[in-house]
Amino acid sequence: xxxxxLIIKSLPMLLEASVWTVVYSLTSVAIGFCIGTLxxxxxxxxxxxxxxxxxxxxxxxxxxxxxxxxLISYYCLPLIGVNVxxxxxxxxxxxxxxxxxxxxxxxxxxxxxxxxxxxxxxxxGLSRRQILTRIEVPLAVRLTLPALVNETTMMVxxxxxxxxxxxxxxxxxxxxxxxxxxxxxxxxxTAGAIYFVINGAITLLGQLAESRFRLETAR
Amino acid sequence: xxxxxxxxxxxxxxxxxxxxxxASLAFTGLARAExxxxxxxxxxxxxxxxxxxxxxxxxxxxxxxxxxxxEIFAEIGKELGVKxxxxxxxxxxxxxxxxxxxxxxxxxxxTITKARMERYRFTSPIANATVAILKKKGDASITKPEDIxxxxxxxxxxxxxxxxxxxxxxxxxxxxxxxEYVDFSQSYADLGAGRIVAVANSLPNxxxxxxxxxxxxxxxxxxxxxxVYFGFIGSKGEDAKSLMDAVDAVLVKMKHDGRLAALxxxxxxxxxxxxxxxxxxxx
Numbered sequence: 001x002x003x004x005x006l007i008i009k010s011l012p013m014l015l016e017a018s019v020w021t022v023v024y025s026l027t028s029v030a031i032g033f034c035i036g037t038l039x040x041x042x043x044x045x046x047x048x049x050x051x052x053x054x055x056x057x058x059x060x061x062x063x064x065x066x067x068x069x070x071l072i073s074y075y076c077l078p079l080i081g082v083n084v085x086x087x088x089x090x091x092x093x094x095x096x097x098x099x100x101x102x103x104x105x106x107x108x109x110x111x112x113x114x115x116x117x118x119x120x121x122x123x124x125g126l127s128r129r130q131i132l133t134r135i136e137v138p139l140a141v142r143l144t145l146p147a148l149v150n151e152t153t154m155m156v157x158x159x160x161x162x163x164x165x166x167x168x169x170x171x172x173x174x175x176x177x178x179x180x181x182x183x184x185x186x187x188x189x190t191a192g193a194i195y196f197v198i199n200g201a202i203t204l205l206g207q208l209a210e211s212r213f214r215l216e217t218a219r
Numbered sequence: 220x221x222x223x224x225x226x227x228x229x230x231x232x233x234x235x236x237x238x239x240x241x242a243s244l245a246f247t248g249l250a251r252a253e254x255x256x257x258x259x260x261x262x263x264x265x266x267x268x269x270x271x272x273x274x275x276x277x278x279x280x281x282x283x284x285x286x287x288x289x290e291i292f293a294e295i296g297k298e299l300g301v302k303x304x305x306x307x308x309x310x311x312x313x314x315x316x317x318x319x320x321x322x323x324x325x326x327x328x329x330t331i332t333k334a335r336m337e338r339y340r341f342t343s344p345i346a347n348a349t350v351a352i353l354k355k356k357g358d359a360s361i362t363k364p365e366d367i368x369x370x371x372x373x374x375x376x377x378x379x380x381x382x383x384x385x386x387x388x389x390x391x392x393x394x395x396x397x398x399e400y401v402d403f404s405q406s407y408a409d410l411g412a413g414r415i416v417a418v419a420n421s422l423p424n425x426x427x428x429x430x431x432x433x434x435x436x437x438x439x440x441x442x443x444x445x446x447v448y449f450g451f452i453g454s455k456g457e458d459a460k461s462l463m464d465a466v467d468a469v470l471v472k473m474k475h476d477g478r479l480a481a482l483x484x485x486x487x488x489x490x491x492x493x494x495x496x497x498x499x500x501x502x
Contacts, residue, residue: 012282013281013282016282071312071315074316074319074321075312075315075316075318075319075321076319078319078320078321079319083320086306163307163308163309164308164309164312165308165312166268166306166307166308166312166316166321168307172307172309173279173282175272176271176272176278176279176307177279177282178404179272179274179278179402179404180271180272180274180278180279180280182404182407182408182411182428182432184404184405184408
């Protein structure tokens with residue numbers, strides 16, 4: 001009953017599609033990290049406008065389902081003359097969405113740095129810029145590393161939604177093969193295993209980074 | 220809402236979201252005043268939206284698109300002198316994508332229904348879409364459609380096929396027990412596993428299935444539903460008229476010179492008579 005041949009036959013295609021899953025999700029996380037850093041900085045700034053923009057951004061992209069955001073970017077933006085291709089709509093929307101989560105994760109990291117540490121840095125004569133780049137950012141990233149890894153694995157899974165804007169990725173191809181061969185069990189099990197391996201690798205990298213930059217030495 | 224005549228692995232919620240997100244599009248009249256045929260020819264490319272999950276029209280074989288649509292559109296492309304490129308999307312996204320101008324027309328095909336004709340322009344039909352019964356190979360208890368009375372029969376949720384099955388069931392002494400599935404592939408799996416004894420779906424789809432899995436499935440002739448047809452879909456707007464007329468001309472020409480019949484024979488295992496144009500849908 002269980003058809004191993006189908007798995008062997010489909011595996012190269014599924015792996016090819018999973019490359020797109022990885023490319024789309026990791027590109028989005030990278031761009032989203034930049035957006036998140038900016039929004040986090042705005043959220044922590046003294047400027048009321050900056051805090052307002054950050055709060056609005058986060059509440060919108062965190063409050064609206066990713067699926068709806070994708071549909072809006074692909075089907076509603078043409079209305080105002082913005083006709084983006086599928087791949088741009090996919091990466092852009094994923095990045096904007098994860099940017100909101102990353103902004104909050106990073107904000108939590110910055111807030112977790114003890115004020116005494118910053119005071120001490122100021123005492124030994126470090127400039128504001130040095131304090132930011134040498135102490136605050138590395139510490140915030142280190143403190144939030146588990147949450148950042150968590151968010152990255154979430155994005156790998158969330159990328160299964162981007163087929164609604166016409167992008168081929170792992171889940172979409174699995175669906176296509178499953179309905180064409182009438183053998184969903186084997187295909188979805190394989191696709192699930194591929195996601196598991198991708199996220200396993202991300203988790204492993206996260207653990208490596210965690211042990212490489214140990215909190216004890218950082219403090 | 221109209222009955223969606225197609226299966227979909229995506230939930231109904233997605234369908235609603237897709238429609239909701241683009242509902243405004245219908246009322247705003249997109250800035251597509253330019254003539255679509257002229258645009259397609261200038262670009263040298265006809266972009267077609269479809270879903271690669273509707274064998275034998277569109278499906279995936281060795282990771283690539285295969286099926287009748289590809290071959291029909293190859294002829295259309297040849298006659299119009301343009302390249303044809305397909306975009307694969309979940310079905311609930313396909314019609315909204317057409318309205319947002321993401322592609323020039325939609326393959327599918329979809330059952331030509333009254334409700335849909337109000338909103339879209341259908342091409343000349345390419346196949347008979349009348350609903351018939353698929354049973355397990357060699358099941359002697361079902362030899363005609365009426366034999367499903369009182370038995371467990373599957374179909375896909377929110378489809379025109381399901382609606383026809385329910386209507387037909389009412390005419391039987393004991394109506395069948397209808398099992399609704401998210402998409403047809405699940406109903407085929409359950410038929411294979413013996414959880415249901417029959418599946419009601421459009422003839423070309425089950426004829427193809429019986430042809431590819433002759434040891435598992437068998438079609439019960441004749442179809443029982445109201446006669447309906449499958450057609451490709453385009454926009455109803457003035458700008459799309461020239462393109463749709465040109466595609467229609469090619470399809471009618473293919474009907475008359477036997478090219479369409481040859482493709483029907485190849486993909487359904489049998490030829491199907493279709494009118495040049497459906498002016499009034501029966502359903």
